[in-house]
Amino acid sequence: MITRGCLKIDMNDSIKTIQQQIQTLRETIDMHNYRYYALNAPTIPDAEYDRLFRQLQQLEQHYPQLITSDSPTQRVGAAPLKEFIQVMHRTPMLSLKNAFEDREVEAFDRRIRKELKIDHVEYTLEPKFDGLAVNLTYEKGILKSGATRGDGEKGENITLNLRTIKSIPLRLSLEHPPSLFEVRGEVLILKADFEKLNQEQQKKNKKTFANLRNAAAGSVKQLDPAITAKRRLVFFAYGVGVHEGTAPPYTRQSEAMDYLKTLHFPIACEYKVAIGVKALLAYYHEMTTSRDKLPYEIDGIVYKVNDLAQQAKLGFVSREPRFAIAHKFPAVEDVTDLVGIDVQVGRTGALTPVARLAPVFVGGVTVTNATLHNEDEIKRKQIMIGDKVIVRRAGDVIPEVVAVVPEQRPSHAKSFLMPDHCPICGARAVRLPGEKVTRCTGGLFCPAQRKQAILHFASRRAMDIEGLGEKLVDQLVENSIVRTPADLYKLGLSAMANLERMAEKSANNLLVAIEKSKRTTLARFIYALGIRHVGESTAKDLAYYVGQLDRLMAMNVEQLQMVPDIGPVVALSIVDFFAEKHNREVIEQLRSCGVRWEEHSGKVRQISSLLHGKTFVLTGTLPSITRDAAKEKIEHLGGKVTSSVSTKTDYVVAGSDPGGKYDKAVKLGIKILDEAGLMKLLQDSSGVSN
Ligand SMILES: NC(=O)c1ccc[n+]([C@@H]2O[C@H](COP(=O)([O-])OP(=O)(O)OC[C@H]3O[C@@H](n4cnc5c(N)ncnc54)[C@H](O)[C@@H]3O)[C@@H](O)[C@H]2O)c1
Numbered sequence: 125m126i127t128r129g130c131l132k133i134d135m136n137d138s139i140k141t142i143q144q145q146i147q148t149l150r151e152t153i154d155m156h157n158y159r160y161y162a163l164n165a166p167t168i169p170d171a172e173y174d175r176l177f178r179q180l181q182q183l184e185q186h187y188p189q190l191i192t193s194d195s196p197t198q199r200v201g202a203a204p205l206k207e208f209i210q211v212m213h214r215t216p217m218l219s220l221k222n223a224f225e226d227r228e229v230e231a232f233d234r235r236i237r238k239e240l241k242i243d244h245v246e247y248t249l250e251p252k253f254d255g256l257a258v259n260l261t262y263e264k265g266i267l268k269s270g271a272t273r274g275d276g277e278k279g280e281n282i283t284l285n286l287r288t289i290k291s292i293p294l295r296l297s298l299e300h301p302p303s304l305f306e307v308r309g310e311v312l313i314l315k316a317d318f319e320k321l322n323q324e325q326q327k328k329n330k331k332t333f334a335n336l337r338n339a340a341a342g343s344v345k346q347l348d349p350a351i352t353a354k355r356r357l358v359f360f361a362y363g364v365g366v367h368e369g370t371a372p373p374y375t376r377q378s379e380a381m382d383y384l385k386t387l388h389f390p391i392a393c394e395y396k397v398a399i400g401v402k403a404l405l406a407y408y409h410e411m412t413t414s415r416d417k418l419p420y421e422i423d424g425i426v427y428k429v430n431d432l433a434q435q436a437k438l439g440f441v442s443r444e445p446r447f448a449i450a451h452k453f454p455a456v457e458d459v460t461d462l463v464g465i466d467v468q469v470g471r472t473g474a475l476t477p478v479a480r481l482a483p484v485f486v487g488g489v490t491v492t493n494a495t496l497h498n499e500d501e502i503k504r505k506q507i508m509i510g511d512k513v514i515v516r517r518a519g520d521v522i523p524e525v526v527a528v529v530p531e532q533r534p535s536h537a538k539s540f541l542m543p544d545h546c547p548i549c550g551a552r553a554v555r556l557p558g559e560k561v562t563r564c565t566g567g568l569f570c571p572a573q574r575k576q577a578i579l580h581f582a583s584r585r586a587m588d589i590e591g592l593g594e595k596l597v598d599q600l601v602e603n604s605i606v607r608t609p610a611d612l613y614k615l616g617l618s619a620m621a622n623l624e625r626m627a628e629k630s631a632n633n634l635l636v637a638i639e640k641s642k643r644t645t646l647a648r649f650i651y652a653l654g655i656r657h658v659g660e661s662t663a664k665d666l667a668y669y670v671g672q673l674d675r676l677m678a679m680n681v682e683q684l685q686m687v688p689d690i691g692p693v694v695a696l697s698i699v700d701f702f703a704e705k706h707n708r709e710v711i712e713q714l715r716s717c718g719v720r721w722e723e724h725s726g727k728v729r730q731i732s733s734l735l736h737g738k739t740f741v742l743t744g745t746l747p748s749i750t751r752d753a754a755k756e757k758i759e760h761l762g763g764k765v766t767s768s769v770s771t772k773t774d775y776v777v778a779g780s781d782p783g784g785k786y787d788k789a790v791k792l793g794i795k796i797l798d799e800a801g802l803m804k805l806l807q808d809s810s811g812v813s814n
């Protein structure tokens with residue numbers, strides 16, 4: 125048995141078995157080609173595709189008698205889509221041979237030197253753009269047509285779409301332009317625009333693009349050029365095709381690039397000219413790290429023999445030039461198994477699902493877990509535990525699961541359920557209406573939230589404990605001296621003596637500050653609890669209108685909404701917080717440690733509203749508010765609005781042209797109000813005096 129890269133070739137395998145393997149690989153690759161080139165919707169990462177392609181290449185290398193002209197290794201891309209008019213290329217648009225390791229580049233250079241019979245070859249070193257290859261044809265200096273690469277021989281006519289890309293000159297700035305001039309380059313979407321595009325797609329509930337190449341290709345291959353025009357696309361030129369009618373003022377690839385630049389075509393300003401393989405590899409390794417800072421995505425470096433006469437001498441093989449090679453960067457995406465989903469709790473109590481992965485090498489490191497963001501993202505991506513997933517790690521960005529490979533879902537795959545309790549402290553975990561994040565409600569005692577909760581509690585606008593900063597809180601929490609805000613009031617000098625860099629004087633000062641903080645106001649205390657959505661001004665409102673902590677702790681969602689400016693989400697968040705037994709225990713401890721404030725009878729007179737249980741019917745047009753607004757006001761105070769009048773109706777609110785409901789109310793003797801009457805009733809019932 126011999127081993128080459130990822131492929132094991134067993135010499136005992138019969139030729140028939142080999143043929144079968146080859147056939148399966150070809151069919152699989154053809155299917156992925158179709159998805160990638162025609163649909164712009166690949167289902168496997170490039171790294172996985174490249175492995176399949178290499179396997180096929182190696183098998184065919186060992187069994188050349190099995191090579192057929194329709195094998196994907198002998199062809200470029202995929203046939204053009206029928207929806208577009210086809211264009212025959214004057215000279216074929218080829219692919220590039222790939223190199224993944226330094227030694228493959230060294231072998232490439234050795235071969236070139238041998239064939240050219242020279243010791244030192246000059247190369248251009250160009251970023252390999254990850255976009256869509258196109259050919260632009262200028263006749264007498266005017267852009268006449270633009271086409272995709274297609275299968276290399278014939279592509280799709282996308283002239284109208286390309287004309288919408290502002291960086292493509294519509295006319296060459298030359299006094300005597302060539303009669304025929306072809307520019308080859310790549311259509312791209314910039315990283316920043318890709319993010320925006322996907323956000324827009326998501327908002328419109330449309331499919332997002334898996335990567336930048338697909339976004340660029342999908343945007344430019346639109347039947348409606350108006351859509352292309354809206355997608356901020358850019359173009360970079362990297363070569364000249366046919367040049368007729370004038371003498372080319374260049375004999376090297378680098379000169380051709382500079383010439384394109386003078387004609388106002390954007391070119392990669394990172395491109396370089398260098399001699400010898402060492403310089404190629406040095407440039408490659410430098411770009412491996414600096415690529416993240418480029419505004420566009422590149423997936424490798426292309427090395428080309430610089431001298432055009434030498435290029436011609438080296439020529440082509442079926443699908444690729446022999447004078448160039450693409451040195452690919454390590455993959456930023458690959459597939460692996462999603463073994464499980466853990467839930468982590470952050471400093472603010474946010475529960476984040478994290479994928480546990482079978483180790484996978486992406487973006488230059490081995491990754492074993494990746495963020496899944498939140499519950500909605502898991503649903504949107506239809507991720508199940510046990511799935512094969514595509515993991516991405518680009519630059520400094522934390523690894524994430526971008527998609528699943530649906531056809532490889534095992535039968536034992538399980539759905540994920542967001543836990544309804546905090547995995548750290550066991551408190552109820554809730555997701556408030558309109559929010560994406562599920563949070564632990566045990567703010568005052570949850571170990572995950574300890575530091576944050578104590579810092580907030582001690583902050584200037586809360587309990588105002590001077591000298592209790594981040595470093596000190598870290599130490600107190602890490603040494604288990606303080607677990608909840610109540611523990612602060614149990615601190616003694618001896619506990620603090622062991623802390624790093626804590627002089628006796630500052631320890632004393634801190635104890636004095638803690639003691640001083642015991643006398644506070646209800647507003648500060650409510651704010652200090654760190655209830656989600658209860659900021660300083662809401663805390664002040666609650667203290668002012670409710671007056672007493674015990675009363676606040678006993679209020680339900682409807683009652684809380686009677687406090688001005690408190691909506692249903694804030695009310696729910698307050699109720700959830702006080703529902704948590706451990707939070708109430710901490711509050712009790714704080715009080716028994718001597719934390720105190722003044723209370724008053726509150727400004728909310730009658731917490732249970734007069735409208736509770738009352739049924740209203742609205743009819744006719746009210747003079748100054750809409751029926752919907754009136755309905756909202758009634759419901760806000762606990763009343764119910766129904767559509768038909770019956771003996772159960774308490775009030776009928778009638779505007780102009782009231783119709784049958786009015787007559788029925790009169791008949792049943794139900795109380796009828798006009799708008800002014802309704803307003804008075806609402807005011808009397810609001811429970812807020814002054
Ligand atoms: N995930 C999938 O299902 C899937 C399917 C098919 C292909 N692919 C990916 O596509 C690759 C093959 O695509 P390909 O045949 O287009 O080859 P390629 O993209 O590897 O290389 C050839 C192309 O490079 C481009 N290029 C960018 N910068 C260049 C420069 N400076 N000079 C010259 N050319 C430059 C040109 O468009 C050219 O056509 C595979 O290696 C794989 O990564 C993935």
Ligand SMILES: [Zn+2]
Binds near residue numbers: 469565570572
């Ligand atoms: Zn918790």
